[in-house]
Amino acid sequence: MSNELDLLWADFATAYNTPDGYLLATTITPEPPKSDPARLHRWQRWTNAYSVQTDLRYKLQYNPNIVLEKKEASTWLDVFTAYYSFAGKLLAAEEAQKAGKRRDADWSAVYEAWKDVMSALYRGYSNNIFAAWTIPCLYIAGKYLRVFAIKADANAASQRDSGLAFGALQEEDAFGAASKNEKLEDAARQINRIFALCLSDRSEVQSSRKWALYYIANLLFKTYFKLNSISLSKNILRSLKASGSDMPPLSAFPKAHQVTFKYYSGVISFLEEDYATAEEFLVSAYEMCNIHATQNLQLILTYLIPTKLLTSHRLPTSTLLQQTPALDRLFSPICTAIKHADLRAFTLALEHGEEEFVKRRIYLTLERGRDIVLRNLFRKVFLAGECEPAVTKEGEAPGPPVRRTRVPVKEFAAALRMAGAEVGDGEGGVDGDEVECLIANGIYKNFMKGYIARERGIVVLSKGGAFPGTGV
Amino acid sequence: MQTAPAYTAVAARHTLQRPDPPPAPAKPQKVSWSPDVRLYVQRAFEPDNAIPGIDLPMMQEKLKVVITQAAETGQLQGIDWSTYPLPQDLIKADRDQTAIYGVQNAILANLNAPAYPQNDGVYPPGSVTKKRKNGDVDMMDPEPREITPPWKKKDTKGGLEDRITGKNKNKSKKEKKAEAVRVHDLGANADVLEKRRQRFGLTTLEPPHFLSSRDESPEPVSTGPLVGTCQKLEKSYFRLTAPPAPDTVRPLPVLEKALNHIRSKWKKEHNYNYACDQLKSMRQDLTVQHIQNDLTVKVYEAHARIALEMKDLGEYNQCQTQLRALYKSNLGGKAEEFTAYRILYIIYTCNRTDMNNLLADLTTADKQMPAVEHALKVRSALASGNYHKFFRLYQDTPFMGAYLLDMIIQRERIAAMAVICRVYKPDVSLHFLAQELAFHGEESDTSDPDAGPRQCLDFLCQHGGEPFVERKDDGDVRFATGKAIAVFEGAKAAAFRGIDIKGQI
Structure with missing residues (x-):
């Protein structure tokens, strides 16, 4: 076999002649295409560190199938030279991993080598050598930068834990300032560079790198979330907004970019407690999301369910929850508790799920479901009350009986105790003031309509629609 | 105008109007700077002449002193500015001098230094800050200034002016930024990102060094931990700008x-x-x-x-x-x-x-x-x-x-009042409010049962609730909640407005 990389160069030529950015990107992806699974190894056999430049020059500049301008050819030469060296590092790391010597896998070197590939690509764009149709290459660059950074950080962490690192380093570590995410932070900076590179492209929309913006923005969100510095995402949203007028509309981008972008926008709004906006984004993401992308649907629902609970006090159906076991486990207990107005079960469900809820940053939102539990409980008290005959005017048929609207605070107190609320006064009795406080909050937050007449010890509920939105 | 020379090198500043001149020792006579002086100033600002460890404001400070002194002593024409040492060199010489001069001097300098860093915004405004500033003055030693090396003590006059005009700060920031861009174009974004991060106080992303509080200068990593020899129990704080002796x-x-x-x-x-x-x-x-x-x-x-x-x-x-x-x-x-x-x-x-x-x-x-x-x-x-x-x-x-x-108690009381006003009709007793809102009078004085309600009344009046307080014939004081909704909703909105992410209002 004279040329191990025939397939790659064929793809490269086809990509350039079509032109097809995604095909082009497969020539530099760290994951070999399915049609050519051993491509990384082929690289090693095809050339060596001494002749890589010559071999590549031969392929890129004197290849009858590929007509490249001189500058473009030399930039690709740089990219592939970097790629060759990267491929070596990646193979070494993977082999160490496979051999069970995880700690010897030098992911940090892999990361740095990949960064070189990215930098070579970056120069191609910043000098306006690469056309906009090639941007899928940037996607690949950004995507794997993040992947390798995470691996490198994990590796460094396991080395620290096992005490391989030097003592001095550990000591400073103890003070908490040393970063656990050194490489990922660097990756975030690099991806941000790509973002700026695409944002600043002033060419016409058709041939602009701006088409890469949402993909790269999504990548940045993903990274910032992982780094626990979500607030940085807002800068990205702001820059996107600022250049809105010279950007193609979001709907013109590939669906995958749209869904992911809407998901992150929704979650960011959710975290800022802007639930109306969050709902809009998340619903839209949910509707557009590929039906088979269960993992993604699940992620969207993780935020959409608490959002709906707050905006429209709506709970997911059990059919929806049972579609994925993870969602079922996460939300079913809490939803059942709300439905049954069971305060004790609600508190328990919140406690049980706390770790997971906090991790997903939905705890503080779900916690507010307590208001709905109380609303449901108070509503039950109201419904359990007897009816009074309707006041009938002379000569008319008696109307339907009207439910009693003056409910003693004591009845609410009894219900609260049955449902497991902590409203005791510490001496076996009920703290009536606390019961009033809970009712007051319900009225104040518009879960029920009415007022408290304290001196008479009763709650006067509205005659029409005492519990808005519940049909009562 | 005394302070002008420090800025003449920057052409853009010529056109800007200068703010009120600092009142103190300004010399009334107007001086026009010779080309020699201008060149000297320009040289001082050239990045090539910068000395690590001496930052721009420090250099500017010294530059100001040098030229002012020359002008005051009438030596402006006498000095050969093309060979005169640059301010940064002078600072360095001063430092070396201090190092030789030894302990005594340094300790004196410590005692003289301002007790607090001059970076604004770290402290909440209001009485605390004011008090501190007074304290600052009290603790200032009236000793003459010569014994304090210029790098240890900021010229308060200049500092004040800088703070008012914001010029010095802005300029140096801008220059730093520009420099970063020039020096490594590719790293510019990272640099900006880094700055932004610091502004938002996100310490997680900061490069690893062992302290994160803003007021202490990080030790250069290359220097190992030093072991002090000072035996004094008391020592005033000043912000380090160089490794300490x-x-x-x-x-x-x-x-x-x-x-x-x-x-x-x-x-x-x-x-x-x-x-x-x-x-x-x-x-x-x-x-x-x-x-x-x-x-x-x-x-x-x-x-x-x-x-x-x-x-x-x-x-x-x-x-x-x-x-x-x-x-x-x-x-x-x-x-x-x-x-x-x-x-x-x-x-x-x-x-x-x-x-x-x-x-x-x-x-x-x-x-x-x-x-x-x-x-x-x-x-x-x-x-x-x-x-x-x-x-x-x-x-x-x-x-x-x-x-x-x-x-937070005050704002939570207001928030609770907003709820109570909306929900209770037609009125509630003052005693109930006092009890619900935890007004219990002074701790020292538990004998007076009316102390709590009195405090509560003060609180209500303070937030515009006075018109809604009624005394009934039987002596019971009641609060007309239904009518006070708007007042306390407004107060609530105001009370929760001014909280910024760092908790420093």
Whole structure:
């Protein structure tokens, strides 16, 4: 076999002649295409560190199938030279991993080598050598930068834990300032560079790198979330907004970019407690999301369910929850508790799920479901009350009986105790003031309509629609 | 105009109108600068001539002094400016001089230095700041200025002017930025990102160095930890701009004694300016010597408590941040107490992200500690709007948590009033309000049953509720809740408006 990389160069030529950015990107992806699974190894056999430049020059500049301008050819030469060296590092790391010597896998070197590939690509764009149709290459660059950074950080962490690192380093570590995410932070900076590179492209929309913006923005969100510095995402949203007028509309981008972008926008709004906006984004993401992308649907629902609970006090159906076991486990207990107005079960469900809820940053939102539990409980008290005959005017048929609207605070107190609320006064009795406080909050937050007449010890509920939105 | 020369090198500044000249020793006579002087100034600003460790403002300061002196002594024409040493060289020479000159001088300099860093914004405005500034002046030694090396003491006149016009700061920032762009174009973005991050206070992304509080200059990594030789118990704080000399730094045994000394002095005199200053200098001494042990924890804890007591949340927050890291490395200390404070502090700042992160950090064991449990109950009560429970919890807050809750009690009372006004009709008794809102009179005076309601009445009047207070014929004082809805809704909106993410209003 004279040329191990025939397939790659064929793809490269086809990509350039079509032109097809995604095909082009497969020539530099760290994951070999399915049609050519051993491509990384082929690289090693095809050339060596001494002749890589010559071999590549031969392929890129004197290849009858590929007509490249001189500058473009030399930039690709740089990219592939970097790629060759990267491929070596990646193979070494993977082999160490496979051999069970995880700690010897030098992911940090892999990361740095990949960064070189990215930098070579970056120069191609910043000098306006690469056309906009090639941007899928940037996607690949950004995507794997993040992947390798995470691996490198994990590796460094396991080395620290096992005490391989030097003592001095550990000591400073103890003070908490040393970063656990050194490489990922660097990756975030690099991806941000790509973002700026695409944002600043002033060419016409058709041939602009701006088409890469949402993909790269999504990548940045993903990274910032992982780094626990979500607030940085807002800068990205702001820059996107600022250049809105010279950007193609979001709907013109590939669906995958749209869904992911809407998901992150929704979650960011959710975290800022802007639930109306969050709902809009998340619903839209949910509707557009590929039906088979269960993992993604699940992620969207993780935020959409608490959002709906707050905006429209709506709970997911059990059919929806049972579609994925993870969602079922996460939300079913809490939803059942709300439905049954069971305060004790609600508190328990919140406690049980706390770790997971906090991790997903939905705890503080779900916690507010307590208001709905109380609303449901108070509503039950109201419904359990007897009816009074309707006041009938002379000569008319008696109307339907009207439910009693003056409910003693004591009845609410009894219900609260049955449902497991902590409203005791510490001496076996009920703290009536606390019961009033809970009712007051319900009225104040518009879960029920009415007022408290304290001196008479009763709650006067509205005659029409005492519990808005519940049909009562 | 005295200060002009420092700026003549920058052409753009010519056109800008100068603000009111500083009142003090300005020489009335107008001087026009010769081309020689201008060239000298230009040379001073050239990046090639910069000396590491001497930053732009320092150099400008010195430049100003050099030219002013020359002008005052009439030597402007006499000096050969093309060979005259640049200000940065002069500063360096001064420093070397000081190093040789030795201990005495340095200690004097320490005593003379301003007790607080000049970076604005670290402290909350208002009475605390004012008091501190007074303290600053009180502690200033009236000694002549010559003995203080210029790099240790900022010329207050220049500093004030800079702060008013913002020029110096802006310019140096801009220049730094421009330089970053010039020096490595590709890294510019990272640089901007880094700056932005620092502005947002996101310490997680900062490059690893061992301290994060803003007021202490990081030691260059190459220098190993030094061991001090200073034997004095008291030492004023000043912000380091260069590695400290060992004889100005107190070693561990001295620091241990110093902490006891300051503690007893605080108990006796209750002088916050003094205590804060002393503790800051101790913190600095610990930092520059890389000391992290139980004493470090004790110093930060002591400072945090005193700052809490004096409602100096800026300083408190610095200590809290360090303590959090120190507890993680298991050096002992009162983790329970300070974890509880941290929860209460985040409640005060209304920062959801921080609260979520904190909840994620807490272990089951943490949550079972009584003080932490109490703080979490406070959090949960406030989250669900249960003012009744909140005011009950407020009354038995462990440790010094009450100082933190005092910071939020007023706004929570207003919020509760907004609910009560909306919900209770037609009115409620003053006694009920006093009890619900935890007005119990002064602690010292429990005999007077009307002390609480009286306080409550004051509170209502203070927020515009006066017209709705009615005294019935039977002597019962009642509050017409239904009519006061708008007043307390407005007050609530105002009370929750001014809280910024750092909790420094």
